[in-house]
Amino acid sequence: xxxxxxxxxxLHLSMTNRLRLTGFxxxxxxxxxxxxxxxxxxxRAFQISFMRFDFLSPGQYVGxxxxxxxxxxQRVQASFIATGEYLVMHAVPMWICSFIVALLLVNxxxxxGLYLGVLYLPNVVTTVVAAIIWELLYQPNGLMDQLTYWLxxxxxxxxEDFTWAMPAVVLTSFWRSxxxxxxxxxxGLLAIPQEYYDxxxxxxxxxxxxxxxxxxxxxxxxxxxxxxxxxxxxLQAFDAFFVMTDGGPGDSTRVLAILIYDEAFQYLRMGPxxxxxxxxxxxxxxLTVGQLQLFRGAVDEVV
Amino acid sequence: xVQDQATRRLPAQSSQRALTGSTLRKLRLGVIEVVLVALCxxxxxxLVLTLVYSVTPESDIFNWPITWIPTxxxxxxxxxxxxxxxxxxxxxxxxxxxTAQTLGSLLFASMAGYGLAKFSFPGRTxxxxxxxxxxxxxxxxxxxxxxxxxxxxxxVNSFQGLIxxxxxxxxxxxxxxxxxxxxxxxxxxAARIDGxxxxxxxxxxxxxxxxxxxxxxxxxTFTGSWNQFLWPLVVVDKFxxxxxxxxxxxxxxxxxxxxxGELMATSIIALVPILVxxxxxxKQFVQGAAISGLKG
Numbered sequence: 001x002x003x004x005x006x007x008x009x010x011l012h013l014s015m016t017n018r019l020r021l022t023g024f025x026x027x028x029x030x031x032x033x034x035x036x037x038x039x040x041x042x043x044r045a046f047q048i049s050f051m052r053f054d055f056l057s058p059g060q061y062v063g064x065x066x067x068x069x070x071x072x073x074q075r076v077q078a079s080f081i082a083t084g085e086y087l088v089m090h091a092v093p094m095w096i097c098s099f100i101v102a103l104l105l106v107n108x109x110x111x112x113g114l115y116l117g118v119l120y121l122p123n124v125v126t127t128v129v130a131a132i133i134w135e136l137l138y139q140p141n142g143l144m145d146q147l148t149y150w151l152x153x154x155x156x157x158x159x160e161d162f163t164w165a166m167p168a169v170v171l172t173s174f175w176r177s178x179x180x181x182x183x184x185x186x187x188g189l190l191a192i193p194q195e196y197y198d199x200x201x202x203x204x205x206x207x208x209x210x211x212x213x214x215x216x217x218x219x220x221x222x223x224x225x226x227x228x229x230x231x232x233x234x235l236q237a238f239d240a241f242f243v244m245t246d247g248g249p250g251d252s253t254r255v256l257a258i259l260i261y262d263e264a265f266q267y268l269r270m271g272p273x274x275x276x277x278x279x280x281x282x283x284x285x286x287l288t289v290g291q292l293q294l295f296r297g298a299v300d301e302v303v
Numbered sequence: 304x305v306q307d308q309a310t311r312r313l314p315a316q317s318s319q320r321a322l323t324g325s326t327l328r329k330l331r332l333g334v335i336e337v338v339l340v341a342l343c344x345x346x347x348x349x350l351v352l353t354l355v356y357s358v359t360p361e362s363d364i365f366n367w368p369i370t371w372i373p374t375x376x377x378x379x380x381x382x383x384x385x386x387x388x389x390x391x392x393x394x395x396x397x398x399x400x401x402t403a404q405t406l407g408s409l410l411f412a413s414m415a416g417y418g419l420a421k422f423s424f425p426g427r428t429x430x431x432x433x434x435x436x437x438x439x440x441x442x443x444x445x446x447x448x449x450x451x452x453x454x455x456x457x458x459v460n461s462f463q464g465l466i467x468x469x470x471x472x473x474x475x476x477x478x479x480x481x482x483x484x485x486x487x488x489x490x491x492x493a494a495r496i497d498g499x500x501x502x503x504x505x506x507x508x509x510x511x512x513x514x515x516x517x518x519x520x521x522x523x524t525f526t527g528s529w530n531q532f533l534w535p536l537v538v539v540d541k542f543x544x545x546x547x548x549x550x551x552x553x554x555x556x557x558x559x560x561x562x563x564g565e566l567m568a569t570s571i572i573a574l575v576p577i578l579v580x581x582x583x584x585x586k587q588f589v590q591g592a593a594i595s596g597l598k599g
Contacts, residue, residue, distance in 0.1 A: 019422055019423075020422065020423070020424040020425070021424070022418075022422060022501045023418045023419075023421065023422020023423070023424045023427070024418065024422070024424045025418070026414045026415065026417055026418030026422070026505070027414070027415045027418035027419055027427075027430060029411050029414060029415070030411045030412065030414065030415035030434070030471050030476060031415070031430055031434075033411065033470060033471045034433065034434055034437065034471070034473075037449065037452075037467070037468050037470075038437045038440075038445065039433070040448075040452070041445035041448035041449045041451075041452055042440070042444070042445055042448070044448035044451065044452070045444060045445055045447060045448045047448075048447060048448055048451070053451075055454070101339075101342065104335050104338060104339055105339070107331075107332060107335055108332070109332065109335070109336065109339070111336075114343075115339045115340075115342075115343055118343040118346055118347060119342070119343065119346060121346065121347070121350070121581070122346055122349075122350070124526055124574075124577045124578065124580075124581045125350070125574060125577075126529060126530045126532075126547070126548055126573055126574070126577070127530055127532060127548070128530075128532050128548035128551055128552060129548070129551065129570045129573050129574060130349075132551060132552075132555065132566055132570060133349055133350075133352075133353050133567070133570055134349065136356065136364075136561075136563050136566070136567065137349060137352070139365065139563075140365070141365040141367055142365065143348075143349075143352060143369065146367060146368060146369065175346065175349065178346075179346075228439065232439055232440075232441055235441050235443075236441035236442055236443055238442075238443070238532070238533050239532045239533065239548075242532075242536075242552075243552055243555075256443070257441075257443050257533075260443045260446065260447070261443075261446075261533070261537075264446065264447050264450070265450075265537060270447050270451065273446075273447045274447045274448065277443050277444045277445070277446065277447060278444075280441060280443060280444060281440070281441075281444045284439070284440075284441065284444075288439060
């Protein structure tokens with residue numbers, strides 16, 4: 001072909017190799033990005049976690065010091081508790097509620113699209129904006145005080161109360177993300193062929209039995225997804241805490257994400273911050289592997 | 304995709320109890336509708352209140368009971384943030400960042416998704432699993448080293464610093480790959496036999512066929528980028544590069560006592576671009592969320 005006429009030696013590749021190269025080249029820009037801005041920082045996090053590093057002086061290796069100091073630090077213990085509380089208060093009710101709402105929506109409703117749209121609407125609200133809006137609702141004499149007047153006429157200073165600050169933030173993020181999880185579950189429910197339910201009904205299954213023998217087993221991939229996503233989202237919850245409580249009162253809402261930010265960017269202690277993020281990473285890894293074990297078989301269907 | 308299934312499912316559930324069954328079913332549906340309407344109203348309440356407060360004079364914000372219709376709407380709340388603060392600038396910055404990240408994400412994710420779905424080359428599975436695994440990694444895990452890297456690159460307080468680290472996300476690649484899998488190989492082969500270059504095939508065949516996924520990803524990336532807070536907070540401290548969420552928190556912090564009316568008005572303004580996108584493309588939003596939960 002033209003290669004002969006031009007005279008320059010051209011790379012001669014077989015069709016298969018040419019296609020291999022093409023595919024690789026299409027993937028390459030994204031791959032370079034992921035190696036530079038995801039994998040490299042990940043490895044760097046391990047390295048920095050063994051260092052004293054504050055930008056002012058060259059970094060210095062300190063061995064396991066960062067880790068041993070963190071494990072004795074009371075604020076770290078408090079942040080584990082706060083993160084755990086958030087996980088339990090946010091993620092677990094979310095699985096149940098998104099399932100219930102999706103089970104309601106799966107019925108043949110005329111205005112399903114409208115309901116779905118309204119439920120999803122808070123999810124498009126910027127997290128910071130949502131936090132500011134809810135902060136106002138929690139102010140003394142605000143909406144929350146007015147709604148709970150018949151329970152507690154004195155009112156509560158929600159965001160500065162050791163008991164109520166955490167639930168107050170949880171409710172904010174719950175409001176924002178219920179619609180998102182509901183849609184994931186609903187999509188799974190709608191994908192179950194009607195014939196399965198018909199067959200179960202013919203066999204005389206009650207609606208309760210239909211749920212446990214048809215819906216639940218077939219919903220495993222979606223359930224896994226909701227569990228995994230809500231776990232990850234809970235562990236990195238930052239915006240609402242930063243705006244509404246900034247870790248307070250005391251350390252009662254200083255979740256891991258806030259603590260990492262404080263360490264790194266308030267006190268410029270990059271080493272301990274990196275060590276904390278490694279701990280967060282390991283915790284998440286263990287949790288995720290555990291979840292995958294629990295939902296064995298469903299994984300292949302997700303990926 | 305989901306919508307189709309939704310309409311297909313409409314025929315009622317099986318009826319074992321013929322006559323009473325239908326009344327019972329209607330009753331059940333009625334109860335469900337009532338529950339859903341109540342839930343929807345509860346979800347809307349904070350947004351409706353935001354709208355109300357945005358024109359409420361500061362002295363009436365904590366009225367008991369709530370003043371639902373302010374007698375003297377205070378429209379100045381909508382003007383002050385632009386006069387006293389530089390919100391016009393924050394909007395511009397947010398638009399620049401969100402647009403750049405959306406375009407970048409679309410380009411790189413569609414290329415990578417196509418490459419991973421339609422070609423086989425050594426390491427393909429490894430690359431895909433590696434990219435996908437970052438989906439499960441919280442932002443905080445690499446926050447510190449990413450900041451160190453961006454600082455070394457000299458990108459602190461710059462648009463590059465705001466934009467580049469969030470240029471591609473693994474969800475986009477996952478989405479594009481799942482969609483690209485369904486492109487028939489015959490189309491690509493036929494084009495190759497006709498002598499089309501690989502770039503032409505990508506541009507003229509693959510991209511048009513990825514369009515539904517592209518519009519979903521477009522909306523997802525844009526809103527995600529618009530919402531971003533932690534990274535801009537870390538990487539930018541000069542007000543001329545603040546994005547809207549950053550500007551809002553700083554504006555709030557700078558107030559001696561929060562002026563809630565102004566904050567709510569700013570919130571409404573910050574919501575407008577996203578709401579417009581949402582109302583115009585609600586279906587894509589819902590589909591995007593649904594797709595992430597379905598195997599492709």
